[in-house]
Amino acid sequence: MSNHFPESFFSRDTVQVARDLVGKRLVRLEGNQRISGIILETEAYRGEEDLACHCRAGRTPRTEIMYGPAGRAYIYLIYGMYWLLNFVTESEGSPGAVLIRALAPEEGKEKISQRRGNQPEKHWTDGPGKICIALGINADFNGLNSCTPQAKIFVENGQDLDPGLIHTGPRVGLESVPEPWRSIPWRFVVNYQHLLYGS
DNA sequence: AGCACGATTAACT
DNA sequence: GTTAATCGTGCTC
Numbered sequence A: 001m002s003n004h005f006p007e008s009f010f011s012r013d014t015v016q017v018a019r020d021l022v023g024k025r026l027v028r029l030e031g032n033q034r035i036s037g038i039i040l041e042t043e044a045y046r047g048e049e050d051l052a053c054h055c056r057a058g059r060t061p062r063t064e065i066m067y068g069p070a071g072r073a074y075i076y077l078i079y080g081m082y083w084l085l086n087f088v089t090e091s092e093g094s095p096g097a098v099l100i101r102a103l104a105p106e107e108g109k110e111k112i113s114q115r116r117g118n119q120p121e122k123h124w125t126d127g128p129g130k131i132c133i134a135l136g137i138n139a140d141f142n143g144l145n146s147c148t149p150q151a152k153i154f155v156e157n158g159q160d161l162d163p164g165l166i167h168t169g170p171r172v173g174l175e176s177v178p179e180p181w182r183s184i185p186w187r188f189v190v191n192y193q194h195l196l197y198g199s
Numbered sequence B: 001a002g003c004a005c006g007a008t009t010a011a012c013t
Numbered sequence C: 001g002t003t004a005a006t007c008g009t010g011c012t013c
Helices: A014-021 A109-115 A128-135 A192-197
Strands: A025-030 A033-046 A073-078 A082-088 A096-105 A153-156 A166-169 A187-190
Touching: A014 A033, A014 A096, A014 A187, A025 A128, A033 A109, A033 A128, A082 A128, A096 A128, A096 A187, A109 A128
Parallel strands: none
Antiparallel strands: A025 A033, A025 A153, A033 A096, A033 A187, A073 A082, A082 A096, A166 A187
8 A cells, every 4th residue: 555665675785776766756745745756866875984974983873873774764964054865775784875866846846835935946956955945854854764654754656767867977065085985976867857858 | 172074055256 | 156154963182
């Protein structure tokens, strides 16, 4: 009955999960209202050896969630201003997470428009901080299990994408991170146009 | 207890 | 292209 992606989807290699999440639908359940969008861009952060991942610091109060079971939301504050949404990956004990960086809004556009103020639709959810503003996601959602039927945030099937449309590249905003982590192609993105006009 | 910095964004010039 | 906004986190003293 439930169409929520199960823990087994997230409990895999982080890079593979990041790739597979592109084209899927992210849903925020707000009361009875669905606010959703097709995932257009993700990034993988995996392991203590990944110097761009928060887990480079090992187990700390903040990173503990990434060492736990997969499918949980990992949400943190960046620049003292914006919340960023990730989904925990890998088996328990192996830290990893996928950052959700961009969406194509589908349901609840009126609510999204309200939350995004005067921004044009093009910029409603084209960044990780913007997504959390648009969907009303904050620290209260950290650690929530997205795989339960009553989850307030979860992933379900979305667009069927030709794998050839998914582009890879270096993760964004890592200018001070040493190689090879700075340039490793763990960013996955599909062009919005492809979703608008079909694949 | 203090400090430097960041997986960003919006509003500038 | 440049820059201010703003604070939790992890590290050093």
